[in-house]
Amino acid sequence: MSERAMSDSAVSHSGAFEPPLSALLRSVPPEPGLLGRDEPPPFSFCGLEGAAPLVLTCDHASNYVPRALGDLGLERAELARHIAWDIGAAEVTRRLARLLGAPAVLSGFSRLVIDANRRLQAGNSIPEESDGTPVPGNRALGPEERRGRAAALFEPYHGAVARLIEARLASGVRPALLFVHSFTPVMDGVERPWEAGILWDRDPRLALPLIRALGARGLTVGDNEPYSGTSPIDYSLHAHGEARGLPCALVEIRQDLIDTARGAERWAGLLAEAVRPLLADPAVFRELQPAEAGR
Numbered sequence: 001m002s003e004r005a006m007s008d009s010a011v012s013h014s015g016a017f018e019p020p021l022s023a024l025l026r027s028v029p030p031e032p033g034l035l036g037r038d039e040p041p042p043f044s045f046c047g048l049e050g051a052a053p054l055v056l057t058c059d060h061a062s063n064y065v066p067r068a069l070g071d072l073g074l075e076r077a078e079l080a081r082h083i084a085w086d087i088g089a090a091e092v093t094r095r096l097a098r099l100l101g102a103p104a105v106l107s108g109f110s111r112l113v114i115d116a117n118r119r120l121q122a123g124n125s126i127p128e129e130s131d132g133t134p135v136p137g138n139r140a141l142g143p144e145e146r147r148g149r150a151a152a153l154f155e156p157y158h159g160a161v162a163r164l165i166e167a168r169l170a171s172g173v174r175p176a177l178l179f180v181h182s183f184t185p186v187m188d189g190v191e192r193p194w195e196a197g198i199l200w201d202r203d204p205r206l207a208l209p210l211i212r213a214l215g216a217r218g219l220t221v222g223d224n225e226p227y228s229g230t231s232p233i234d235y236s237l238h239a240h241g242e243a244r245g246l247p248c249a250l251v252e253i254r255q256d257l258i259d260t261a262r263g264a265e266r267w268a269g270l271l272a273e274a275v276r277p278l279l280a281d282p283a284v285f286r287e288l289q290p291a292e293a294g295r
Helices: 067-073 089-100 143-170 207-215 236-244 261-279
Strands: 043-046 054-058 104-107 176-183 196-199 221-223 248-254
Touching: 043 089, 043 143, 054 089, 054 143, 089 104, 089 176, 089 261, 104 143, 143 236, 176 236, 176 261, 196 207, 207 221, 207 248, 207 261, 236 248
Parallel strands: 054 104, 054 176, 176 248, 196 221
Antiparallel strands: 043 104, 196 248
16 A cells, blocks of 8 residues: 555545445446457456455555556556555455455556545545656546546446445345555665554444454554554545445555465465454444444
8 A cells, every 4th residue: 555645635534435336336338448358357356156244355456557558657667566556465365365255356457557545536546656756657647537547447446346245235244344455564764563554444343353363463463554544535445344334444464474475375364364253253243333433
């Protein structure tokens, strides 16, 4: 997850989501000219046969840039960095889906093209610079270009998330939601001590027990660190989880711990051990009372 541009705090929690969830449930036609028929789709599923009361998502699973955008004017080495995706997060998500028997949705495009976890009104939804690296292909975009990226990528991905949740609800299952991300070990020259962080805003039902469960395994776990679930510009946790009243949390894992297959397997196992008992705990799925919401 990239650094928050908190100057965008004018986008409030109470403001309307754009696009609204109702629009995401409609089928979204492909945007002509942005994705070719032979290019990866904007989302993929795994574990759809799983029956666990959980939906996993990975907003920054891919570093793919559509051919029509010409690598955004960046060297390929830049697209391998954390600025383009959450390193290791997709591998953890796929393994976790298998271990827990839960369905997952993964994005198929780079966060540099359009960030799947930013509200469209946020200034860094399509960043002109990321962690000090200019992104030439994102400079001076007009409204139609921005709208085209949202229609071709952001909306189909979130539409897939919304439809998967709706399918669970229609089957009589109210799922918990877990959003899988990763973070850099060092930012601005400062080492980050956390091995993982759990982000949440107003709903503690899943987040706080998960923090305790991971901490009990001897891990250094941040409570809304190294980022905060209260960020007013982030999208997924608020739009898919809290807006529906579903138990939800966002997990951040340090990238140097999951940048190999062995590391991803280990952390998927750690998360599965921590999450599995919570999915059987009625307290996680209890009705959230106004007095316990938030801090």
